[in-house]
Amino acid sequence: MNRLIIGRYFPGSSLIHQLDPRFKLIFVLYFIGLLFFLDGMILQGVFFTLTLVIMLSTGVSLKTYVRGVRPLIWLILFATVLRIITTRGGEIYYEAGFFTLSEFGLLSGAYTFLRFVEMIFISTVLTLTTKPIDLTDAIYFLLKPLRYLYVPVEELSLMLSIALRFIPNLLDETEKVMNAQKARGMVFGEGNLLEQMKALTPLVLPLFAHSLKRAEDMADVLEVKGYKSGAKRTHYRALTWQVKDTLGVGLLVVLTVVVMTINVFG
């Protein structure tokens, strides 16, 4: 639980920390999109270097990022291996029925691996340098146009910020309940998968019961304090778009042009 790096905020004052969360969110989504259009070693190299530069400029140690990749390493390796053995082309080093080990296969396997790692790194940058509450505001801002399609954007963003707000509480409670059940002789992480899943009941059920109760209380409080859905409201935290953010957009445009040019003429 404590090893999970994605979703954690590391306070700091780096350039990346100071950027507008709306820009950061767009940047990350766009960057991940671009990763799928990379063709050739040069572009791969450029994007990997760029990712590293961005990561280092946050002032968070590289070790922290690498730890963020660790929980997903099996998934990544699975995709990579699948890619390697199913791609044919170039020089073939080994072949056995369905399984091939080829020059192209190895190369595209490496690309797949890199793409995954970069995706995780760049989204970790976003969550490490942006307060969850700012991120919610950014999501709200980006979803705003959907209001014209009668999507309850206000409610969605309230739900999201409440959910984020209670994650630390939920973690605390998990620890407490876990300790209480351990004290009653429960051993977590023993036995086969089915047994382990069954063993979660004494942990998950109390958490559910308590969360439901708190949700009810929370709804009552919102009502008592006069919260009305659909009402027009202003914002306490205002996001400010700065020159840096515009420059960042410029970087995105340049990247797009480079990727497209190389894809078309390369």
Added chain:
Amino acid sequence: MHITFNRVSANYQLGPIKRADILTDLSAEVTPGSFTAVVGPTGAGKSSLLKLINGLLLPSVGEVSVGEVVFTAKASKQALKQVRKRVGMAFQFPEHQLFAETVYEDLAFGPRNFNISDSEIDTTIKHVCQLTGIDQSLLERSPFSLSGGQQRRVAIAGILATKPDILVLDEPAAGLDPVAKKQILEMLSHLHKTEKLTTLMVTHDMDDVVHYADDVIVMAEGQIKAHLDVRSLFSDQALLERYQLDVPTALSLQQQLEQAKGEQLNHRSLTLTELADYLIEEGWV
């Protein structure tokens, strides 16, 4: 069973973030069959001290021994299981641990974890229900349908169902109404006497200390500042003031009377009966 802390320090190390020690250089001894109250301001490390006793928190330095089992920075699963069977631990708001479909199932959860046979569990549950005052008709109900006070009883019964020799309680009566609070504490005190349970209880209520405890551990800033019997604690005004400890209602009343009268009684009273006796004895009333 004997509990000893031998120069114990401990912290909650979370991954890479090294925290300062929560407990530093503790040494103490709890004699078998005693009722010890643990008092001190919030954040003093009281709950952490309790967690050391059943290995939910392991010492980073020093050792904790419970009976013949000794914990150091590393503890085997075997030792942990052995100790947890013998130490019953009630956290703050223990009703948050209830999860089973029926009260019976919840009570059987602990003993089942310790591989006790079903027939034996059945007799134990009947026994703990009697001890804790849970009516047999409640056994088939869902624990979530009970009142707060009843849930607390069920939770404590679930802890007793493993037949511990040591009972560790973290504010067992917090958040209950005065009647339920008194019932729970009386029940625990009764258990302590009849079942000869060595009991440690964290509390903020000095009247509880006077009524139930034999001796007191005073904690502050992660250290044990004093370990003494109840009467010595409340005779030591300097100690009480240094750690901002309250005094029992009777003593507080006595101090107000003394201040108003400008004289002092010869004894310090801990209960209202004592206060009444001293007042009559020394001719104040």
